[in-house]
Amino acid sequence: MNMQIWKNPEEIADKLNRLWEMPARRLKPAAIEGYMRYFEEHCQKSKILASEACKYIPGAVQHNLSLNYPFPVCMAKAEGAYMWDVDGNRYTDFLQAGGPTMIGSNDPYVREKVIEVMNNCGAVTGLFSEYELKLAKLINRHMPHVEMFRMLASGTEANMAAIRLARAFTGCTKIIKICAAYHGWSDQLEYDITIAGSHSENASGIPKEVYMHTQAVPVNDLDAMREQLEKNRKDGGTACVIVEPFGPESGARPVYFDYNRKLRELCNEFGALLIFDEVVTGFRVGLGGAAAFFGVTPDITVFGKALTGGYPASGGVGGRREIMQYFSPPEGARYPRVHVGGTLSANPLSCVGGYYTLLETEKRQACEKAAAAGDKLCKGIQKIFDRYELPFVVYNQLSIIHIDVVGRLNLTITDENREEVKKKLLERNRLLNEFGMALFVEGIVTLVGRRMYTSLADTDDIIDDVFIRLDRLFKNYC
Template sequence: MDTSERMFAEACAVMPGGVNSPVRAYRAVGMTPRFIRSAKGAYITDVDGVEYIDYVGSWGPMILGHSHPDVLQAVADTMKDGLSFGAPTGRETELAKLVCSMVPGIEMVRMVNSGTEAVMSAVRLARGATGRDKIIKFEGCYHGHSDSMLVKAGSGALTAGRPDSAGVPAAIASGTLTAQYNNLDSVEALLRANDGEVAAVIVEPVAANMGVVPPAPGFLEGLRRLCDQYGALLIFDEVITGFRLARGGAQEYFGVRADLVTFGKIIGGGMPVGAFAGSKKLMEQVAPTGPVYQAGTLSGNPVAMAAGLAQLTILNEHPEIYMQIENSAIWLATQLRALEEQYHKGCTVNQIGSLLSVFFTDRPVTDFAGAKSSDTERYAAYFRAMLKQGIYLAPAQFEAMFVGAAHTKDDLMNTVLAASRVMQEL
């Protein structure tokens, strides 16, 4: 029994499934999870001292690499003054101003503590601002674990084979309508059938919780048009794409404006942070200036704000990072597709920006049905073999690979060489 196995056995005695977030349990890949001791740059090291090239990056926020010295220094400097005050600090304003300056179309930001909380609050705001109750989401898209969003969800809920959850009252679930990603007709049909009742359409601009599925040409533009036509708000869930596709996230990358935007831990340098943002008119509907209540004792935590300021300042001042990581992801995806052509393993590789996924299906993956056609057992075998080669991928088919600024040419080449060895034997 190695150290991770021993630690997992101990964890299972005191935590459900031995973890604090289901996908970490490695059940989808038939393994004991690796317990991590440390991380630096593009590498993580487990408790047995085994080092891996990391393409999870704490599920996205480590865009600059682990333990970036500027981020660590900002955290260390801030910690000296205390960890939490439950009172305003100047760093909250600084980070909010920086976010507003980077993201098109937003004028105010409310800091929260997670992507789940950001989405939950944005949905409440949309309902409060419109006086409507229903929400449209898309099959296979994941927007956190609040009750109304656990309807035909992606990410860990999909990995477990249960894209719904026990404990969600039917009355709450009935307010969430589901459409098909990349299918505007399905959205319009719901809006027409529920005319005057839909508060918002919420979408991952790039679906990244059923694997990576880019939007079809015209899809996001069509959502904007339909929302305007039917008086619904458009919410972009940018917990993954925010500050990763571009400085201004998906709104900048695709040139489509949302009414509300949600962000996750990337704005805290990987610390527990989230935010929702929009126009001044909408955001002033939030307490204490408006009737939509939202609160959080730890929201705007000074240490998290310092980490976020450090990371976003670097991204704001060095936009060339985005071209670098996108080019790296394009190269990696191209090489993986070449391996498929060479070994004929029935794989499809999707890539956009610095995000990519290897699906074990020979059909194009443009929607939830395509993603669900993937052979999850073959992905599990691929994951286990790649881990033995020193490549740390998401322990589930329906997640993204994240390429970051710390991945060097040698890292990418070693990843392709590992994949080549694995593909030959798979």
């Protein structure tokens, strides 16, 4: 069943590459003028706050999940499928905080449970709480391969911990990631992110010695993976292969359906651990995550986002007992402890938020309903592209929808094209900003104009209404 719904990565790559190669399609100047006017007329409070924020906050915002042109819109309220800004404008929320809120934003039932705990002990005690155990047991019920679970404060931290664990367990140093994959912003993983072949372009401030053991291999290229593993075998071995199991950049470059299974086999052959970074996919593509979706068992799983339903702080590592015990070796163990921690990790607020959100996700079949909403949204957007003969690309993996109006999602930088790509990207990113602005004016919030997350809250009526607004927007393209 899952194999049948999985889209062909080659078809998607072809469409994206064609979009990059062809002349850019842009919004009509008159439409852009109208959008700018809208911001002036309807978002004055946001404008004032944003201009003051420039003085105190680099770039005026602490998050980089939104397009902030002409200025960041300041949000005041969120509920279900909607957000409202400080000027009272309402937006349909396909950002969903970057993915965590499967049952919709600010769910009242979960909120009550969180408030109950807050009233009793506040957000943090620094000691063991009942909900730590409840959450770990619940994860184990949905993902039996997560025999033990260590909670941390973010996906970035959890990936750092997973790598440290893999190195301690295998005694090897080298790690292999996939080109363009994002595993957070830690020193050793900020390598070849977002755009394949970008190598250390995003690694300013990081000594190269720190990421010299991080190797990046192109997605879906099993020969290249084997070659790298073979090379490493002659040079100390590979600690782990770490992947976003739907594909780099939250699946923007989708894998072949059997890719993860083949990686599993390669890891077994070469004695490397397989790490699934399920920060995006975990509890979103199903309660069993990508592991259940593909029927592939990783050695270590990394969690974030949906783990706590959007409550801070959200991160964790899980896996087989014999590996996980390195975090707290039993008496007499012949290996040293792998130290991880965090003052606010596994606080009662995160644990209770996560526990009840995951229970509700199961009870209300949120993953399935969000996936159906994702299918509907994707099909409807494609129809609009067809109606106006726009070459833009949209595809979804369940509740994760990728959209591209400039052709950058499948880019690969090489030594030959580096300067040309960078120049073209500057121009295309300007167009992406304009697209983001138009989306805002039409009352639609996305993840930087490139991704949309659906949730349980996205009913048919809500999505039909979005189609009317998207139709109005795409009609404005030349």
